[in-house]
Amino acid sequence: MAEQPMPLWEVFIRSRNGLAHQHCGSVHAADAEMALHAARDVYTRRGEGLSIWVVPSAAIIASDPADKEVLFEPTASKIYRHPTFYTVPEEVGHM
Amino acid sequence: MYTQALNLHEAMEADDPVRRARFQARVDADEKIEPNDWMPAGYRRTLVRQISQHAHSEVVGMLPEGNWITRAPTLRRKAALLAKVQDEGGHGLYLYAAAETLGVTREELVDQLLAGAAKYSSIFNYPTLTWADIGMIGWLVDGAAIMNQIPLCRCSFGPYARAMIRICKEESFHQRQGYEIVLTLARGTPEQKAMAQDALNRWWWPALMMFGPSDKDSIHSAETMAWKIKRFSNDDLRQKFIDATVPQGRFLGLTFPDPELRFDEGSGHWRHGEIDWEEFKRVVAGNGPCNRERLAARRKAHREGAWVREAALAYAAKRKARRTSGPDVLPVAAE
Numbered sequence: 451m452a453e454q455p456m457p458l459w460e461v462f463i464r465s466r467n468g469l470a471h472q473h474c475g476s477v478h479a480a481d482a483e484m485a486l487h488a489a490r491d492v493y494t495r496r497g498e499g500l501s502i503w504v505v506p507s508a509a510i511i512a513s514d515p516a517d518k519e520v521l522f523e524p525t526a527s528k529i530y531r532h533p534t535f536y537t538v539p540e541e542v543g544h545m
Numbered sequence: 546m547y548t549q550a551l552n553l554h555e556a557m558e559a560d561d562p563v564r565r566a567r568f569q570a571r572v573d574a575d576e577k578i579e580p581n582d583w584m585p586a587g588y589r590r591t592l593v594r595q596i597s598q599h600a601h602s603e604v605v606g607m608l609p610e611g612n613w614i615t616r617a618p619t620l621r622r623k624a625a626l627l628a629k630v631q632d633e634g635g636h637g638l639y640l641y642a643a644a645e646t647l648g649v650t651r652e653e654l655v656d657q658l659l660a661g662a663a664k665y666s667s668i669f670n671y672p673t674l675t676w677a678d679i680g681m682i683g684w685l686v687d688g689a690a691i692m693n694q695i696p697l698c699r700c701s702f703g704p705y706a707r708a709m710i711r712i713c714k715e716e717s718f719h720q721r722q723g724y725e726i727v728l729t730l731a732r733g734t735p736e737q738k739a740m741a742q743d744a745l746n747r748w749w750w751p752a753l754m755m756f757g758p759s760d761k762d763s764i765h766s767a768e769t770m771a772w773k774i775k776r777f778s779n780d781d782l783r784q785k786f787i788d789a790t791v792p793q794g795r796f797l798g799l800t801f802p803d804p805e806l807r808f809d810e811g812s813g814h815w816r817h818g819e820i821d822w823e824e825f826k827r828v829v830a831g832n833g834p835c836n837r838e839r840l841a842a843r844r845k846a847h848r849e850g851a852w853v854r855e856a857a858l859a860y861a862a863k864r865k866a867r868r869t870s871g872p873d874v875l876p877v878a879a880e
Contacts, residue, residue, distance in 0.1 A: 480857035
């Protein structure tokens with residue numbers, strides 16, 4: 451009998467520096483509890499984090515790379531959204 | 546998370562000169578290629594082969610070192626070796642995960658290894674006869690691996706590059722702990738120094754072979770260079786390794802088993818004698834000292850773990866069934 455495939459989970463870790471959970475890789479595990487254990491063993495051997503999330507990979511909805519232009523290109527022309535677009539006289543100092 | 550659209554790949558990758566040109570332009574601009582991006586079928590195939598071989602090497606690499614965990618000379622050495630072998634297992638898993646983003650399953654990759662259809666680094670088919678071999682593996686084998694892996698951190702395929710960055714960070718302790726072992730032996734009793742010398746004699750040439758065939762015989766190079774999977778040639782990396790390692794060995798007061806090894810003032814490089822490529826071919830073809838033993842150990846571990854995987858899946862299925870049928874249908878006590 452061929453072996454049943456082991457479900458895939460994505461692993462997110464919040465590091466001790468206060469940043470949000472960040473994707474760091476994936477693990478295979480039969481259930482959520484084992485996925486957490488595996489994630490701990492595989493991705494936190496050197497005190498990398500204070501919190502782990504595991505999410506079934508199939509539950510992630512990703513944008514299609516083919517839509518990249520439609521999704522992200524319009525922001526490239528909106529340079530007025532950045533502080534450097536505006537001039538402040540030097541005398542005013544740092545703002 | 547990348548496996549949703551896998552069946553589409555074959556259709557998507559029908560050779561398309563426009564897409565191919567766009568892909569190459571992105572690679573040339575040092576952009577990362579991500580799993581769902583269009584890529585030539587050959588790029589995907591090459592990466593699956595390379596990343597999975599790399600993963601298998603990490604996993605099989607646990608065997609020669611695992612051989613000495615119970616016989617490490619001190620608790621400090623034992624803890625370090627245990628941590629190192631765990632790291633190798635972890636590195637194998639990061640790499641399998643990176644290969645899986647290209648549309649192969651973990652099960653397929655493991656089956657290829659167990660069936661003897663997949664290759665792994667030839668170095669792990671040599672035996673670890675004495676404790677000094679553990680030092681040599683850290684110093685030379687991990688040293689050579691790092692030389693190979695640092696350029697891979699800039700590989701064009703995102704998941705592979707990211708896995709390599711993590712691996713390289715962890716790997717530097719491996720080389721240092723190995724060198725420390727060899728240094729201790731080299732400064733020890735005459736017997737200990739002889740043991741270190743014997744180990745260097747046996748590991749030097751196989752370590753040089755880790756960089757693969759000489760450039761004039763290397764079949765995959767041109768394309769993988771253009772795709773920025775590979776950034777330096779086998780011979781260039783080998784030379785870098787020799788230049789870095791020979792002074793370290795001389796500091797130990799050990800000699801390298803190569804009578805032709807000499808420093809070339811003009812180029813600033815250490816020149817070495819001819820590598821025995823027949824030996825390399827023999828080991829890669831499956832006839833090294835430990836090929837059969839290594840595969841047998843992996844098969845045994847996989848076979849003996851089968852019931853655990855089955856039980857874990859059965860338990861997960863049972864819990865899921867209970868959750869969906871509601872808590873009032875099945876008594877909680879049965880948990």
